[in-house]
Amino acid sequence: xxxxxxxxxxxGVSKATVSRxxxxxxxxxxxxxxxxxxxxxxxQYRPNSLAQALANNKSNSIGLILSTFDGNYFGSLLREAxxxxxxxxxxxxxxxGRNDSNLEIEAVxxxxxxxxxxxxxxxxSLTQKDIIDLQTRISVPIVVINRxxxxxxxxxxxxxxxFATQLAINHLLQKGHQNxxxxxxxxxxxxGLLRHQAYQQALLEADIAISPNxxxxxxxxxxxGYACCQKLITSGESFSAIFACNDDMAVGxxxxxxxxxxxxxxxxxxxxxxxxxxxxxxEPQLSTVELPIEAITHAAMQMAxxxxxxxxxxxxxxxxxxxxxxxxxx
Amino acid sequence: xxxxxxxxxxxGVSKATVSRxxxxxxxxxxxxxxxxxxxxxxxQYRPNSLAQALANNKSNSIGLILSTFDGNYFGSLLREAxxxxxxxxxxxxxxxGRNDSNLEIEAVxxxxxxxxxxxxxxxxSLTQKDIIDLQTRISVPIVVINRxxxxxxxxxxxxxxxFATQLAINHLLQKGHQNxxxxxxxxxxxxGLLRHQAYQQALLEADIAISPNxxxxxxxxxxxGYACCQKLITSGESFSAIFACNDDMAVGxxxxxxxxxxxxxxxxxxxxxxxxxxxxxxEPQLSTVELPIEAITHAAMQMAxxxxxxxxxxxxxxxxxxxxxxxxxx
DNA sequence: CTGAAAGCGCTTACAG
DNA sequence: CTGAAAGCGCTTACAG
Numbered sequence: 019x020x021x022x023x024x025x026x027x028x029x030g031v032s033k034a035t036v037s038r039x040x041x042x043x044x045x046x047x048x049x050x051x052x053x054x055x056x057x058x059x060x061x062q063y064r065p066n067s068l069a070q071a072l073a074n075n076k077s078n079s080i081g082l083i084l085s086t087f088d089g090n091y092f093g094s095l096l097r098e099a100x101x102x103x104x105x106x107x108x109x110x111x112x113x114x115g116r117n118d119s120n121l122e123i124e125a126v127x128x129x130x131x132x133x134x135x136x137x138x139x140x141x142x143s144l145t146q147k148d149i150i151d152l153q154t155r156i157s158v159p160i161v162v163i164n165r166x167x168x169x170x171x172x173x174x175x176x177x178x179x180x181f182a183t184q185l186a187i188n189h190l191l192q193k194g195h196q197n198x199x200x201x202x203x204x205x206x207x208x209x210g211l212l213r214h215q216a217y218q219q220a221l222l223e224a225d226i227a228i229s230p231n232x233x234x235x236x237x238x239x240x241x242x243g244y245a246c247c248q249k250l251i252t253s254g255e256s257f258s259a260i261f262a263c264n265d266d267m268a269v270g271x272x273x274x275x276x277x278x279x280x281x282x283x284x285x286x287x288x289x290x291x292x293x294x295x296x297x298x299x300x301e302p303q304l305s306t307v308e309l310p311i312e313a314i315t316h317a318a319m320q321m322a323x324x325x326x327x328x329x330x331x332x333x334x335x336x337x338x339x340x341x342x343x344x345x346x347x348x
Numbered sequence: 349x350x351x352x353x354x355x356x357x358x359x360g361v362s363k364a365t366v367s368r369x370x371x372x373x374x375x376x377x378x379x380x381x382x383x384x385x386x387x388x389x390x391x392q393y394r395p396n397s398l399a400q401a402l403a404n405n406k407s408n409s410i411g412l413i414l415s416t417f418d419g420n421y422f423g424s425l426l427r428e429a430x431x432x433x434x435x436x437x438x439x440x441x442x443x444x445g446r447n448d449s450n451l452e453i454e455a456v457x458x459x460x461x462x463x464x465x466x467x468x469x470x471x472x473s474l475t476q477k478d479i480i481d482l483q484t485r486i487s488v489p490i491v492v493i494n495r496x497x498x499x500x501x502x503x504x505x506x507x508x509x510x511f512a513t514q515l516a517i518n519h520l521l522q523k524g525h526q527n528x529x530x531x532x533x534x535x536x537x538x539x540g541l542l543r544h545q546a547y548q549q550a551l552l553e554a555d556i557a558i559s560p561n562x563x564x565x566x567x568x569x570x571x572x573g574y575a576c577c578q579k580l581i582t583s584g585e586s587f588s589a590i591f592a593c594n595d596d597m598a599v600g601x602x603x604x605x606x607x608x609x610x611x612x613x614x615x616x617x618x619x620x621x622x623x624x625x626x627x628x629x630x631e632p633q634l635s636t637v638e639l640p641i642e643a644i645t646h647a648a649m650q651m652a653x654x655x656x657x658x659x660x661x662x663x664x665x666x667x668x669x670x671x672x673x674x675x676x677x678x
Numbered sequence: 679c680t681g682a683a684a685g686c687g688c689t690t691a692c693a694g
Numbered sequence: 695c696t697g698a699a700a701g702c703g704c705t706t707a708c709a710g
Binding site for chain 1: 686687688689690
Binding site for chain 2: 069114155296
């Protein structure tokens with residue numbers, strides 16, 4: 019690959035001048051600019067980004083760490099993140115944390131080693147404390163998705179889990195359901211815990227006793243929704259509605275109800291969270307709470323861009339609310 | 349952030365020595381190794397990857413370009429790619445080509461500028477020629493997913509589209525279907541074309557006349573499957589089976605049939621391609637052809653790793669075959 | 679076993 | 695307007 023030195027030789031100028039025309043900085047006589055351009059052109063020269071990053075002490079890249087690449091969900095997130103980054107002329111470096119806190123920390127470190135200008139972190143396994151420790155240890159700014167970390171002086175954007183859950187549960191309550199089962203996400207995860215707690219709280223507020231047997235812990239996937247629902251059915255507990263903590267599990271649950279000969283919504287209503295496209299193409303169509311993942315991602319990326327430019331952005335957490343989407347399953 | 353110079357000062361040794369202990373190269377007295385380690389430890393020193401890459405002329409990174417982040421499909425691909433890369437101690441840099449050939453070429457260029465050691469390209473919009481031109485222009489080796497490029501002296505791994513389609517169509521034929529409709533992927537895409545051609549060929553081989561009205565062009569998404577199937581229904585053409593070129597569209601089609609009061613599979617059979625998890629959780633369960641995306645990705649990444657290490661790998665295309673998965677929809 | 683020096687490909691004051 | 699020189703943070707022959 020040709021280097022700046024090759025361009026210098028061909029154009030008969032110094033590196034300083036070539037650098038000036040590459041970056042459009044400083045003054046360069048029009049005629050010499052042309053000579054340099056021609057040289058770059060004929061050599062098919064492109065500057066080495068690594069060398070630029072080293073010299074500039076900025077790499078023009080945004081590191082993105084995802085806990086997993088599961089679900090439709092992350093596709094939307096990635097697409098939005100990639101778009102924003104591209105439109106801002108920055109590279110997006112995506113890493114999979116594999117839902118393991120050690121690997122996620124390792125991922126952060128390696129992005130720092132690569133001198134990313136900012137890191138966007140969507141972690142399920144890191145605790146609040148882990149994240150705060152991380153940010154104090156490294157100098158690269160972190161934008162956290164899906165955690166409420168405002169008070170810690172960090173930059174974050176999150177989804178109001180409690181509000182979303184309330185929307186779902188209150189909808190079921192209004193439909194007259196009293197015995198509402200809950201298929202949770204992993205209770206190791208922050209989101210899983212918050213949604214489950216909000217479920218319990220919503221019942222309490224409606225003066226409904228909480229039956230521990232109506233909670234089954236899932237893991238977010240279709241198969242888990244199916245299996246948990248089966249457990250619920252064979253447990254003998256009575257329930258007339260299921261709150262699945264995400265759409266995939268809700269779809270799995272509907273299938274299990276169908277296989278057990280239980281009609282949805284007549285004999286059992288089902289509601290999820292996420293508003294995945296899929297929900298509209300199953301029978302019956304799934305009621306859910308919309309999670310505005312594009313908007314959330316967009317907000318996080320805007321913060322990230324500002325931080326990458328070194329702008330002093332105010333720390334704090336930007337919170338997004340869900341919206342109830344009622345379809346045929348409730 | 350501390351640099352190697354800081355470590356030198358603290359440890360009282362030269363950069364060469366620190367570099368040796370970082371990399372475990374050359375001879376270093378045990379006692380001085382210890383001193384250096386302690387210095388690195390207490391400074392929380394980590395080498396700057398950019399500087400290392402510049403000095404070594406290799407960046408320890410694999411560039412991955414995806415045409416889009418749509419569908420469940422890409423999640424599996426990304427997960428597998430990230431795993432292989434991580435286990436090999438390499439960074440994966442993921443870029444979205446946004447299904448636009450110019451953007452995809454731009455993406456390749458920027459990965460080259462970043463001095464990725466190898467590029468894995470999963471493109472829908474680049475033509476065969478585009479890719480070959482690209483590889484002749486740049487010196488970074490490219491591994492192509494989902495194209496048969498063996499004869500061009502490139503490295504590629506692909507899926508036997510024709511065989512997969514035959515499996516699906518022959519299955520329908522065996523079930524006694526004669527009028528088989530086809531909901532295609534975008535016919536701008538290589539995959540879309542191949543599957544559609546294979547559909548036609550399979551019919552011809554069975555001495556069945558091809559009715560152009562039984563082909564509707566979709567775009568791979570659930571909504572498109574639904575819409576195309578509706579068109580088919582209202583067209584008045586008669587058909588007893590639908591071959592949808594991917595599972596998402598098959599699911600959409602099944603929903604459309606249901607909404608039109610057409611029973612699956614009694615009145616109309618439906619089969620897809622991909623074997624997405626989703627297919628097992630809809631009613632009726634979807635027959636499909638399994639596309640071994642993990643295995644494909646794994647193979648591509650192994651090629652990439654070998655190329656990144658500078659090993660002379662034999663060029664050519666490694667081809668994967670699908671497997672018929674019969675469920676209730678046919 | 680260890681260090682001085684040159685080099686990787688850029689950028690940026692500083693002189694002129 | 696342009697160039698010589700130092701610097702970004704590493705690595706690696708080459709001497710010793």
